[in-house]
Amino acid sequence: xxxxxxxxxxxxxxxxxxxxxxxxxxxxxxxxxxxxxxxxxxxxxxxxxxxxxxxxxxxxxxxxxxxxxxxxxxxxxxxxxxxxxxxxxxxxxxxxxxxxxxxxxxxxxxxxxxxxxxxxxxxxxxxxxxxxxxxxxxxxxxxxxxxxxxxxxxxxxxxxxxxxxxxxxxxxxxxxxxxxxxxxxxxxxxxxxxxxxxxxxxxxxxxxxxxxxxxxxxxxxxxxxxxxxxxxxxxxxxxxxxxxxxxxxxxxxxxxxxxxxxxxxxxxxxxxxxxxxxxxxxxxxxxxxxxxxxxxxxxxxxxxxxxxxxxxxxxxxxxxxxxxxxxxxxxxxxxxxxxxxxx
Amino acid sequence: xxxxxxxxxxxxxxxxxxxxxxxxxxxxxxxxxxxxxxxxxxxxxxxxxxxxxxxxxxxxxxxxxxxxxxxxxxxxxxxxxxxxxxxxxxxxxxxxxxxxxxxxxxxxxxxxxxxxxxxxxxxxxxxxxxxxxxxxxxxxxxxxxxxxxxxxxxxxxxxxxxxxxxxxxxxxxxxxxxxxxxxxxxxxxxxxxxxxxxxxxxxxxxxxxxxxxxxxxxxxxxxxxxxxxxxxxxxxxxxxxxxxxxxxxxxxxxxxxxxxxxxxxxxxxxxxxxxxxxxxxxxxxxxxxxxxxxxxxxxxxxxxxxxxxxxxxxxxxxxxxxxxxxxxxxxxxxxxxxxxx
Numbered sequence: 012x013x014x015x016x017x018x019x020x021x022x023x024x025x026x027x028x029x030x031x032x033x034x035x036x037x038x039x040x041x042x043x044x045x046x047x048x049x050x051x052x053x054x055x056x057x058x059x060x061x062x063x064x065x066x067x068x069x070x071x072x073x074x075x076x077x078x079x080x081x082x083x084x085x086x087x088x089x090x091x092x093x094x095x096x097x098x099x100x101x102x103x104x105x106x107x108x109x110x111x112x113x114x115x116x117x118x119x120x121x122x123x124x125x126x127x128x129x130x131x132x133x134x135x136x137x138x139x140x141x142x143x144x145x146x147x148x149x150x151x152x153x154x155x156x157x158x159x160x161x162x163x164x165x166x167x168x169x170x171x172x173x174x175x176x177x178x179x180x181x182x183x184x185x186x187x188x189x190x191x192x193x194x195x196x197x198x199x200x201x202x203x204x205x206x207x208x209x210x211x212x213x214x215x216x217x218x219x220x221x222x223x224x225x226x227x228x229x230x231x232x233x234x235x236x237x238x239x240x241x242x243x244x245x246x247x248x249x250x251x252x253x254x255x256x257x258x259x260x261x262x263x264x265x266x267x268x269x270x271x272x273x274x275x276x277x278x279x280x281x282x283x284x285x286x287x288x289x290x291x292x293x294x295x296x297x298x299x300x301x302x303x304x305x306x307x308x309x310x311x312x313x314x315x316x317x318x319x320x321x322x323x324x325x326x327x328x329x330x331x332x333x334x335x336x337x338x339x340x341x342x343x344x345x346x347x348x349x350x351x352x353x354x
Numbered sequence: 355x356x357x358x359x360x361x362x363x364x365x366x367x368x369x370x371x372x373x374x375x376x377x378x379x380x381x382x383x384x385x386x387x388x389x390x391x392x393x394x395x396x397x398x399x400x401x402x403x404x405x406x407x408x409x410x411x412x413x414x415x416x417x418x419x420x421x422x423x424x425x426x427x428x429x430x431x432x433x434x435x436x437x438x439x440x441x442x443x444x445x446x447x448x449x450x451x452x453x454x455x456x457x458x459x460x461x462x463x464x465x466x467x468x469x470x471x472x473x474x475x476x477x478x479x480x481x482x483x484x485x486x487x488x489x490x491x492x493x494x495x496x497x498x499x500x501x502x503x504x505x506x507x508x509x510x511x512x513x514x515x516x517x518x519x520x521x522x523x524x525x526x527x528x529x530x531x532x533x534x535x536x537x538x539x540x541x542x543x544x545x546x547x548x549x550x551x552x553x554x555x556x557x558x559x560x561x562x563x564x565x566x567x568x569x570x571x572x573x574x575x576x577x578x579x580x581x582x583x584x585x586x587x588x589x590x591x592x593x594x595x596x597x598x599x600x601x602x603x604x605x606x607x608x609x610x611x612x613x614x615x616x617x618x619x620x621x622x623x624x625x626x627x628x629x630x631x632x633x634x635x636x637x638x639x640x641x642x643x644x645x646x647x648x649x650x651x652x653x654x655x656x657x658x659x660x661x662x663x664x665x666x667x668x669x670x671x672x673x674x675x676x677x678x679x680x681x682x683x684x685x686x687x688x689x690x691x692x693x694x695x
Contacts, residue, residue: 114593
């Protein structure tokens with residue numbers, strides 16, 4: 012049985028449709044990351060599942076139950092908000108126990124479970140503090156503990172790491188993954204950070220303008236992006252995209268190409284700058300990031316190409332290089348639709 | 355002029371040197387900085403500007419409030435009838451006040467009014483604010499309606515209620531008589547004689563004061579709308595009932611504002627009884643049922659020309675206000691310790 016199923020769900024916000032017939036299935040115990048740029052409708056997916064926004068069409072099933080018409084409180088989900096939504100006037104332990112206390116679980120028992128949940132996420136030392144006295148990372152942990160404590164059917168996490176600084180974000184990312192593995196809960200995690208998605212996810216659903224662009228494992232998303240959008244959104248710097256019949260001809264065994272305009276895509280790390288039969292290109296600028304350098308090039312026809320090279324062997328700005336890439340490292344897309352072309 | 359415009363023009367310069375603008379401009383900024391000017395210049399100048407801008411207010415405050423207050427304070431220890439010069443009376447006025455049955459009634463009336471009307475006004479304003487904070491059909495009109503009575507000039511408002519309270523043709527009693535027979539209510543009781551029965555008159559004044567809670571309502575409306583939405587969504591996900599949400603979320607989050615408004619209302623309550631009591635009930639019906647401290651002071655001073663005595667009563671009124679504020683302030687401080695945002 013699936014943990015969560017969205018069946019042709021559409022949703023509108025103030026008259027504008029923000030989700031277009033989204034189909035998503037999250038297996039029980041799976042961590043699905045919903046990835047997309049701002050405004051793609053990621054948070055709306057969570058809000059529809061939680062019942063905070065109504066659907067205009069489609070059904071939502073949680074753990075086999077059709078919850079489409081149920082109010083949020085009956086759906087047995089818990090949510091971690093981007094802002095954490097902690098009650099500022101309650102102490103940490105009161106915050107964690109809030110959901111149980113309003114459900115009339117005896118106070119002593121609620122506090123006991125709140126303590127246990129706090130220990131799970133490592134904030135047991137903060138129980139008597141108030142949210143105003145906590146750092147961002149500590150608030151994050153409290154919000155997590157509050158989500159954990161009730162043992163819901165689905166955890167919904169709305170960009171929970173986006174308010175943390177980089178070091179803490181990396182640390183919490185790892186902890187979140189470990190936590191998921193330990194409790195084996197069904198989780199939907201929303202983020203715009205592709206690294207976070209690739210590291211955390213069992214599967215990733217890439218969302219664009221309220222439509223699911225691709226669902227797959229991080230490996231599938233990386234190796235076989237379903238569209239130019241996915242190809243360019245995942246990976247930094249973004250994948251290079253050039254017309255297949257342009258100045259740059261990949262080398263090696265060419266696949267069978269149809270008689271229609273195609274685009275070839277290849278990641279910066281697939282580019283070599285000293286190919287004997289490569290296309291001539293000018294180095295516009297070079298960014299050095301530790302051991303790596305990114306060379307921003309313009310090939311003869313004026314198209315931009317980014318190449319990742321070892322910092323020690325980076326070209327000089329203004330130099331002419333010969334850009335080469337192997338067919339094996341390229342992706343092909345229909346130029347008109349942007350969808351992947353599989354030979 | 356030149357002497358003043360000189361530093362005035364230069365003033366922003368030293369500030370930008372430390373400001374974010376220079377941080378962006380990078381290492382090309384080491385200019386000679388006029389050290390002495392930056393340290394003393396803007397400081398004294400801004401202080402002078404502050405004094406200048408505050409001057410009209412300060413002049414008004416001193417001339418219209420502070421001096422009369424001090425004069426009142428002094429008059430409270432004299433006997434003064436505007437005709438003869440004030441004569442020193444020591445504490446005579448105050449001992450007389452203690453023995454004055456009318457003053458005691460007025461004091462009691464004022465305290466009872468504050469204790470009943472202030473909580474009711476704040477509660478009514480809170481109820482309306484919570485009802486009307488969402489966008490929905492008709493809320494705009496309803497908000498305007500809630501605010502409107504506050505905008506009516508006080509005397510007109512008083513005259514309006516004089517008509518509303520009229521026992522025979524006033525709409526309130528006509529409404530109460532609906533369904534009843536021979537001029538009685540449905541329950542077979544005589545409708546309240548608003549202006550002639552002491553208890554009804556006191557209730558009437560409180561009723562009048564309830565509809566002028568517009569300002570309190572507006573502040574509470576703004577306070578409610580400023581509360582974070584996600585906290586309420588969190589409560590919805592946890593299946594908190596409306597009562598739970600009110601008790602555990604809304605009330606504690608709005609408590610600081612509510613407390614502040616209650617303090618303000620308690621202070622104001624000593625004053626806003628004046629016009630209703632003056633226009634609608636004229637301090638009656640006997641025995642002095644709606645003679646509040648403010649009306650007592652007015653009548654003593656301007657009708658009986660006992661300025662010294664009136665000043666002493668004013669002083670008592672002021673002390674009462676201070677005491678009320680202190681009590682509430684202590685309560686708020688105790689509560690605020692639990693509160694750290």
